[in-house]
Amino acid sequence: MPAPNPAALDFMLARRSRPAKTLSGPGPDRATLETILTAAARTPDHGKLEPWRFVVIGPEAGARLARLTETRGAAKGLDPEKIAKDASAFTRAPVCIAVLASPVASPKIPELEQTLSAGAVCLAAVNAALASGWGANWLTSWMAFDREWLSEGLEAAEHEWCAGFIHVGTETVAPPERPRPDLAAKTTWWA
Structure with a gap:
């Protein structure tokens, strides 16, 4: 029989992202962030390609990215x-972890699998931050795919894009529970 880990299962059954707009300072220190990144990097990765990388954004860099978002958004004619x-x-939570999808040319591992690995890294980072006692949220938006924003803001290579911005900070409001999927409607059982 497998050895259960009730604490881990309880965490997974109760986990809830914290809305980014409810996060503030203080944020985790570098040692805690390194633990969060270490946990996230244990994500499944077919072929051991590591098709992602992290950019850790502190308050000063967050302010710079907020200004860049305003400039690029206006240039694109987006709604103010x-x-x-x-x-x-980028200015509410004290820390943001940008997870850059960085696909690796491979004759065996399709880019789609590498993209899924980058997404799994995002969820693992959120869960590691939550398990460490911090509030965390995974967001994207148009900046994650805007080539100029990525190049100027995150020094992303031409083949890279942002799988997620993981905002981490102190929870200021307990999040309300939200509706969860109807498992009966989403599950087919085959004998």
Whole structure:
């Protein structure tokens, strides 16, 4: 029989992202962030390609990215309210971990599998931050795919894009529970 880990299962059954707009300082220190990144890097990775990388964004860099978001959003003609909302995500939480998808040319591992690995890294980072006692949220938005924003803001290579911005900080409001999927409607059982 397998050895159960009830604490881990209880965590998974109760986990809940914290809305980024409810996160503030203080944030985790570098040692805690390194633990969070170490846990995230244990994500399944077919072929051991490591098709992702991290950019850890502190308050000063967050302010710079907020300004870049405002500039690029205006240049793209986006709605000013959307621009303000997207920009503020970089200044509310004290830390943001950008997970850059960085696909590796491989004759065996399709890029889609590498993309899924980058997404799994995002969830693992959120869960590691939550398990460490911090509030965390995984967001994207148009900046994650805007070549100029990525190049200027994160020094992303031409083949890279952002799988997620993981905002980490102190929870200021307990999040309300939200509806969860109807497992009966989403599950087919085959004998």
